Amino acid sequence: MSAMRKRPPILLLGALFSLSACTLTRPPPFSPAPGATQTPAGSAQPAPGTPAPQSPGATAAPPERPYTPPPKQFRLSAASSALVAQAHTQAAGGDFGQAAATLERALRIEPDNPLLWIELGRARLGENNPAQADAMGRKALALATGDAAAQSSAWHLIADSLRALGRNGDAAEAEQHAQGVASR
Amino acid sequence: MKRVVLFSAAVAVLAALGYLIYLDRLVTKQFEGRRWTLPAQVYAAPLELYAGLPLTPTELEQELQRLHYRRAEKADHPGSYRLSGTQLEVALRPARFADEARPAQQLNMILGPKALESLHDASGHEVPVLRLEPLLIGSIFPIHGEDRIVVAPEEVPALLPAALKAVEDRKFDTHHGVDPSGMLRALWVNMRAGQIEQGGSTLTQQLVRSYFLSSRQTLSRKLREALMAMALDAHFSKADLMNAYINEIFLGQDGDRAIHGFGLASQFYFGKPLAELDLSEVALLVAIVRGPSYYDPRRHADRARLRRDLVLKVMADQGVVKPDEASAAARRPLGVTSRPAGAYYPAYLDFVRRTLRRDYREADLTEAGLRIYTSLEPRVQEDAERALEHELARLDHLHKATKAPLEGAVVVTSPQSGDVSAIVGGRDVGYDGFDRALDARRSMGSLVKPFIYLTALESGRYTAATVIQDAPVDLKLQNGTHWKPENFTHQTYGAVPVVRAISESLNLATVGVGLDLGLPKIAQTLERFGLPQPPVEVPAMLLGAVEVTPLEAAQLFNGLANGGFRNPLRAVRAVIGSDGKALKAFPLEVTQVASPETVYQLDRMLVSVMERGTGRPARALLPPDLTVAGKSGTSSDYRDSWFAGFSGNDLVVVWVGYDDNEPTGFTGSAGALPVWARVMAGLGPRSWDSAMPESLIEVHIDFDTGLRAMPGCSDDLVAVAVPAGTELPAKPGCAFPEASTQATTPNPITRLKDRAEHWLQGLVH
Numbered sequence: 001m002s003a004m005r006k007r008p009p010i011l012l013l014g015a016l017f018s019l020s021a022c023t024l025t026r027p028p029p030f031s032p033a034p035g036a037t038q039t040p041a042g043s044a045q046p047a048p049g050t051p052a053p054q055s056p057g058a059t060a061a062p063p064e065r066p067y068t069p070p071p072k073q074f075r076l077s078a079a080s081s082a083l084v085a086q087a088h089t090q091a092a093g094g095d096f097g098q099a100a101a102t103l104e105r106a107l108r109i110e111p112d113n114p115l116l117w118i119e120l121g122r123a124r125l126g127e128n129n130p131a132q133a134d135a136m137g138r139k140a141l142a143l144a145t146g147d148a149a150a151q152s153s154a155w156h157l158i159a160d161s162l163r164a165l166g167r168n169g170d171a172a173e174a175e176q177h178a179q180g181v182a183s184r
Numbered sequence: 185m186k187r188v189v190l191f192s193a194a195v196a197v198l199a200a201l202g203y204l205i206y207l208d209r210l211v212t213k214q215f216e217g218r219r220w221t222l223p224a225q226v227y228a229a230p231l232e233l234y235a236g237l238p239l240t241p242t243e244l245e246q247e248l249q250r251l252h253y254r255r256a257e258k259a260d261h262p263g264s265y266r267l268s269g270t271q272l273e274v275a276l277r278p279a280r281f282a283d284e285a286r287p288a289q290q291l292n293m294i295l296g297p298k299a300l301e302s303l304h305d306a307s308g309h310e311v312p313v314l315r316l317e318p319l320l321i322g323s324i325f326p327i328h329g330e331d332r333i334v335v336a337p338e339e340v341p342a343l344l345p346a347a348l349k350a351v352e353d354r355k356f357d358t359h360h361g362v363d364p365s366g367m368l369r370a371l372w373v374n375m376r377a378g379q380i381e382q383g384g385s386t387l388t389q390q391l392v393r394s395y396f397l398s399s400r401q402t403l404s405r406k407l408r409e410a411l412m413a414m415a416l417d418a419h420f421s422k423a424d425l426m427n428a429y430i431n432e433i434f435l436g437q438d439g440d441r442a443i444h445g446f447g448l449a450s451q452f453y454f455g456k457p458l459a460e461l462d463l464s465e466v467a468l469l470v471a472i473v474r475g476p477s478y479y480d481p482r483r484h485a486d487r488a489r490l491r492r493d494l495v496l497k498v499m500a501d502q503g504v505v506k507p508d509e510a511s512a513a514a515r516r517p518l519g520v521t522s523r524p525a526g527a528y529y530p531a532y533l534d535f536v537r538r539t540l541r542r543d544y545r546e547a548d549l550t551e552a553g554l555r556i557y558t559s560l561e562p563r564v565q566e567d568a569e570r571a572l573e574h575e576l577a578r579l580d581h582l583h584k585a586t587k588a589p590l591e592g593a594v595v596v597t598s599p600q601s602g603d604v605s606a607i608v609g610g611r612d613v614g615y616d617g618f619d620r621a622l623d624a625r626r627s628m629g630s631l632v633k634p635f636i637y638l639t640a641l642e643s644g645r646y647t648a649a650t651v652i653q654d655a656p657v658d659l660k661l662q663n664g665t666h667w668k669p670e671n672f673t674h675q676t677y678g679a680v681p682v683v684r685a686i687s688e689s690l691n692l693a694t695v696g697v698g699l700d701l702g703l704p705k706i707a708q709t710l711e712r713f714g715l716p717q718p719p720v721e722v723p724a725m726l727l728g729a730v731e732v733t734p735l736e737a738a739q740l741f742n743g744l745a746n747g748g749f750r751n752p753l754r755a756v757r758a759v760i761g762s763d764g765k766a767l768k769a770f771p772l773e774v775t776q777v778a779s780p781e782t783v784y785q786l787d788r789m790l791v792s793v794m795e796r797g798t799g800r801p802a803r804a805l806l807p808p809d810l811t812v813a814g815k816s817g818t819s820s821d822y823r824d825s826w827f828a829g830f831s832g833n834d835l836v837v838v839w840v841g842y843d844d845n846e847p848t849g850f851t852g853s854a855g856a857l858p859v860w861a862r863v864m865a866g867l868g869p870r871s872w873d874s875a876m877p878e879s880l881i882e883v884h885i886d887f888d889t890g891l892r893a894m895p896g897c898s899d900d901l902v903a904v905a906v907p908a909g910t911e912l913p914a915k916p917g918c919a920f921p922e923a924s925t926q927a928t929t930p931n932p933i934t935r936l937k938d939r940a941e942h943w944l945q946g947l948v949h
Contacts, residue, residue, distance in 0.1 A: 079234035082312035097769060101283045101758070104601070104772050109232060109313075111600035111833065120772070135749070135774045142747050142780040145875035 072146045074115050080106040084119055096126035114140035114150045121157045130164035137161060152182040207408065208415040214395045215416060215428060222334055222553035222762065223325040226536055227318035228560040229605070229757075230281060233293070234313040237300040238868060241270070243563075244295065248274065250562055251319060252456035252521075262288045263460045270295045277457065279317030282557040282758035282766065286315070319562055320451060322533050324540075324549040325441055333447035334431050334553070337423065339459050343504070344446060345426050347470045350502040351495050353387040356426075361388045361417030362410045388413040391429045435469065436476045443476075453481060455521045463505060464513035467495040468520075481520045489518060531593075531609025531619045532560050535735070535755045538622070543768060544759075553762035558755050559603035564867060568594045568606045568836075571862035576611050576840070579855060590848065592840040592856070593620035594863060595738040599835045601772050602742060602751030607735070618843070621734045626824045626841060629728035629817035629852065630689045631737055632710070634744060634786055636698045636726060637686055639709045641782040643701060648683040648789050648904035649883070649912055651890040654693035659723055667723055669695055672818070672851070681890030683789050683904050687797030689816060691727055698726035712777040714739040714750055728819060737828055738837040744787060745813075745830035747874060748778035781877045781907070787813050788905045790829070791872065796887070796902070798853045799829065802861035811871040812864065816852030823847050825855030831869035836860050880905045883912060891915035 076084060083106040091099040100123040107116050121136030137158035144150035155178030162171035231247050239247070245255075248265055256264040259273040266273045272293040279286045290306035291314065303311040325331040349356045355363045363386050370384025385393070392412045416425065436443035436452055443452045449469055450458040461469070471491035472479050481488035493514045500510035536558055540549060548554065576590045583590075589611070596606040609619035618624075640646035654677035659667040671677070671691050677684075685693035698706055703721040710719055710730065719730040732740070735753065743750040751774050759768045790813035793799045798816040806812065814829020825840040825848055840855040841848055848855055876882065886893040887900040895901060897918035906912070914920055 077234070077236065079232070079236075079313035097766075097771075098283055100771055101769065104757075105232065105313075105315075107601060107772070108598070108603070109234060111598065132771075132773060135776060138776050139747075139749055139774050142749075142877070143875070145878060 070146055071148075074113055074144065074147050074150050076106075076113065076115055077110060080110050080113065080116060083109075084116070087119065087123065091123060091126055096123050099123045100127065112143055114144040114147070114154060117143065118150070118153050118157050121161070125157070125161060125164065128164075130161040134158055134161035134165065148181045152178045155181065204411060204415070207412050208419075211392060211395070211412040211415050212419055215420065222551065223323040223329075223331050224540075224549045224552070224554035224556050225320060225333065226322045226324065226533060226556045226558060228321045228558060228562050229603070230279070230315040230318040232313060232315055233291075233300060233303060233311075235300060235302050238298060239300060240298060241267075241272070241295040244272065244293075244300065247316065247563070251316060252454065252460075254460075259290070261460070263456060270301075277317055277460075279315065280555070280760075280764075281315060281318065282555075282760055282769075285764075286317075318557065321529055321558070321560060321562070324533075324537060324556075329440075329550065330442045330444045331448060332431060332443075332445040333451060334445065335447035335458050337427050339447070339457070340427070340430055341459055341461055341466060343463060343466045344430065344458070344461075344470070346504045347466055347495065347499055348387060348426075348429070348473075350499050350504050351470055352390070352473065353385075354502070356387055357422060359386060359417075361413035361415070362386055385409070386413060387429050388416055388425055391425065391432055392416065394432050394434060433473060434476060435472050436480065453520045462513070462516075463509060464492065464496070464516040465519055467499065467513060468492045468518060471495045481518050485518055492518070529560060529565055529607075530617075531621050532558070532565065532604075532607045532755065534609065534619045535604065535607055535622060539756045539770075540759070554767070555760040555762075556756060557758045557760070559598075559601075559605055559757060560755070561605040564596055564834075565606040565608070567866035568596055568608050568863050571866065572608050572838075572859055573611050575859040575862060578858070579840070579850065583849070588842060588844070590840060590855075591620060591624075591843050592838065592859060593624060593734040594859065595621055595734050595837045596863065596867070597738055597742055597753055597835045598833065599742050599745035599830060600751075602746075602753050603757075604735075604738075604753050604755045605834070607755075620839065620843075623733065624839065624841075624843075625731045625733050626839065626845075627728055627819035628730050628732045628737060629819040629824055629826055630691075631732075631740075631815055631817035631826050631828055632706075632726070632728040632730055633686055633689060633694050634790060634815050635709045635713065635740070636694055636701070636706050637682060637789065638744075638778060638782060638786045639701050639706050640682070640697050641785050642709075642778065643705075646682055646697070647906040647910055648681065648785055649885045649890050649892075649906055649910070650682050651679050652682060652685060652693050653696055654678060654680050654685065654690045655696070657692055657695050657699075659699075661723070669724075669727055679889070681885060681887070683792050683885070683902055684887055684890075686789050686815075687792045687902075689793075689798050695723070695726045699723070709778075710740065712750070713743040714752075728817060734837050734839045737826065737839070738835060741815075741828040741830065741837060742835055743777055744783060744790070745835045745872075746774075747780045747787075748776060748783035749774040750777045751775070781879055784874060784877055784880060785905045785907075787872070787874065788903075790814055792902055792904075794829065798851075799827070799857065801853055802829075802857055802864070805858070805861035805865050806869075807865070809871070810869055811873060812869065813872050814860070816857060818851040818853075821847045822849050822851065825850045826852045827856035827860040829860060829864070830872060831864060831867070832872045832874075833870050834864070834867045836863050836867075838863070876905055879908055881908045881910075883910075885912065886915050889915065891918075892920070893918050894920070 083102050087099040087102040090102060100120060103116060103120045103123055107120065110116055117136050117140035121133040121140065124133040124136060137154045140154040140157070141151060144154055155174050159171045159174035159178060162174055245267060252263070253274065254264045256266060259266040259275040262275050262277040264275050272295055274291045274293070276289050276291055278288045291311065292304045294301040303314060305311050323331050353363065355366065366386065367384040389409050392409050431445040431447065434442060434444055435446065435449035438452065443449055446469055447458050449472070450456060450461055453469070454461065454465055468481060468488065471488060472481070474491065478484065479488045479491050496510040496514050499505050500507045536556060540556065572592050572594050576592055580589050591610055593610065594606065594608040595604065597604050607621045609621045656676060657669055661667055669691050676692060677690055680690065680693055703725060706725070707719050707721055715732065716736060719725050722729065739753050742753060751772065754770050756770050758766055758770065761767045791811060794802060794812050794814050799814045810831065812829055812831045814827060817826030817828070818824065823841055823845055826838065828837045830836070838856040838860045840850065840859065882903055882905055883892060884894055884901045884903050885891060886898045887902045891914060892912040893901055893915040897915055
């Protein structure tokens with residue numbers, strides 16, 4: 001259950017520059033489909049980070065931004081932090097089932113937070129359920145877009161789970177992913 | 185002669201003794217065994233309180249009132265709260281959850297206009313997170329059986345035994361099970377009235393009668409009852425007998441369910457624990473003892489009130505309470521809730537029962553005192569019930585026909601956890617009968633299309649922008665007949681991009697794609713997402729000739745709402761034994777059944793369905809800036825009207841149709857969609873805003889032609905997600921800058937580094 005403690009240094013930068021690292025950072029929603037909520041001819045608000053068109057009629061401007069996931073750093077809300085701390089205590093006492101139940105409470109509050117899925121995966125690993133731990137790692141990975149540290153933690157969890165499943169080759173590959181995203 | 189008499193007397197005495205011993209054994213065994221037959225109690229999901237919880241002050245107060253907390257000047261008794269301005273003080277009751285127990289405690293909250301701002305305990309320490317107690321939503325009792333909540337002596341307000349003694353059995357503390365003077369008094373009253381008006385039975389006798397379920401008052405039964413009462417009195421303490429009486433006695437009927445004991449009666453009539461009842465409420469329950477049907481406070485409020493006031497008067501006469509207290513209590517209204525608590529979500533409880541019957545014998549559920557914790561969210565459940573009833577009434581009105589009323593079903597889940605938060609099995613929500621959410625197996629119609637297009641995306645040969653042909657289909661089937669499906673409009677649309685084919689639910693284009701991919705592939709996709717039986721692989725499968733229940737449809741769409749991860753839909757979270765130990769947990773499980781990339785591309789198209797396709801009419805009922813994704817479904821001849829769709833935090837599936845499978849005349853958009861939109865709007869939805877996987881890009885294409893376009897050179901643009909590097913032909917007249925014809929995804933970390941450097945330079949200067 002130590003996924004949170006191993007933070008690569010890149011994360012410090014992430015923390016410094018993350019523009020909206022409040023309790024739960026989210027990417028800005030994608031621009032809505034035109035036609036339904038926009039009138040044509042460029043009256044839409046540019047999404048954050050999109051270069052503004054030079055003039056309203058500038059058809060030479062790029063038609064859409066190449067997608068850049070906004071860099072972000074997932075954090076736990078105060079409620080989740082308290083529950084994760086409680087889960088750590090329960091896990092330390094060997095009660096991984098209780099720890100998992102406590103983490104599920106946190107996930108109901110923040111279902112999109114990859115850090116909680118990683119925690120739950122760690123608890124599953126403690127319960128000797130590496131298949132579920134692996135699945136939780138992959139779920140975390142899918143949610144962690146833009147957060148290199150969370151992606152790296154998810155890959156570490158996946159690697160540990162695969163090792164526990166006896167899939168050492170796949171585990172080594174996952175470990176490389178973990179190093180790769182961490183050093184990006 | 186004398187010896188014969190003596191002998192006969194001896195035999196008679198022996199026989200009588202034997203009979204006495206038999207009665208003694210019988211009643212003792214019953215008394216001791218009785219303590220353990222407790223129906224399983226089923227609880228809703230507890231509400232988690234934390235700073236930022238998106239509930240308005242009104243909604244929060246409603247949640248407290250749902251648990252029958254009382255507003256008071258001071259929140260000093262468990263079960264009361266004080267609300268002044270933005271400050272809410274609650275005296276929480278003790279609560280038992282699946283994983284822990286929490287003692288009664290004081291909680292002070294600061295309420296914001298849209299969300300809970302902060303929580304503190306009595307000593308001012310911040311509380312990060314805390315649960316309200318879970319609402320009791322019912323129990324699993326035997327068919328035509330007894331339901332009860334057993335209370336310990338310390339959970340019983342002192343007024344109750346005192347009132348029972350004053351009204352029913354004044355000499356309870358001193359008699360030996362029977363009270364001859366009371367019987368004589370009853371005899372006198374009954375003789376004068378010429379009919380049986382007073383029982384004259386002691387509480388102990390009433391207890392015996394309740395054990396052996398006979399209300400016939402013949403003389404021999406009375407004698408037997410008296411003997412057994414004496415036996416009980418000899419064996420057990422008065423306190424044990426009083427507690428047994430309080431838990432045993434019949435106090436109401438609710439359909440098949442017999443309400444036994446004051447613990448359940450308190451919940452049944454007042455919706456709160458016995459310990460919190462005030463004088464007038466205790467008096468009402470004591471009044472009901474004499475005739476739960478005759479004095480039913482919901483059906484015969486006047487009679488019940490007269491008898492309650494009589495009980496209050498007797499209590500004052502007997503010195504149990506002061507006369508002014510009694511008269512003050514008599515001025516209070518009856519205070520019963522409008523509908524009984526518990527067992528009012530029959531469709532949900534049905535799912536709970538079915539889940540548990542895989543693991544437990546019927547007797548374990550109805551007798552072993554289990555506590556079952558579920559995912560039901562009462563607010564969501566009640567909203568869904570109301571939405572279905574409201575919209576079906578409107579649709580019936582549109583028909584103006586003599587047809588039987590339309591029926592429907594609703595399932596609501598939290599996609600990430602697979603928690604089922606609500607199940608509505610029909611429009612008569614209190615009716616414990618045909619549960620359409622679980623048992624109505626109907627053609628899924630166009631709900632199948634997302635799974636066909638997901639299979640197409642997975643093949644690598646299709647994207648949202650791929651142009652496909654919506655053209656006539658004529659397939660010769662094995663039996664020699666021809667299958668010639670049509671679009672709903674009976675027109676063909678020619679070359680259309682995939683995103684348009686799904687948004688407008690074009691049948692012919694979809695059949696073309698499905699035949700190209702092959703039926704087995706599509707069947708596999710459905711099975712991966714949780715279809716329980718393999719579908720029959722006939723071409724009509726591509727138009728949804730696959731039978732599913734609304735719950736199964738929810739299982740299938742849950743995987744789409746959860747980014748390609750399947751989780752078994754759960755109603756039950758945990759089962760706790762009567763000793764408080766967890767017997768079984770149903771932990772959260774996820775299985776990846778599709779890549780997040782393909783599911784994201786598909787989900788973006790399901791957003792287009794809502795923005796500009798068959799889901800568009802929902803917009804009128806939803807907040808304007810809300811992003812949701814969904815798909816309509818209509819089976820052949822309009823027999824079934826479906827809508828399945830999700831926001832960022834909820835999945836809602838709605839089915840509307842007739843029980844006899846007659847055509848409804850409604851498409852998915854006309855029948856199920858308004859129900860869906862109403863349920864969704866009530867959920868307080870958060871936009872669907874999954875982060876786009878890094879290997880994808882967002883491009884704008886022309887909705888009609890699928891050609892790459894941009895604002896200014898197309899009147900009909902749609903944004904889709906496609907794999908980075910996808911080559912897209914540009915619409916003539918759209919001048920794209922060189923760099924953007926093949927889109928790429930820059931590394932986010934590069935951007936981060938650039939910004940870091942800028943920042944460092946800023947520091948240096």
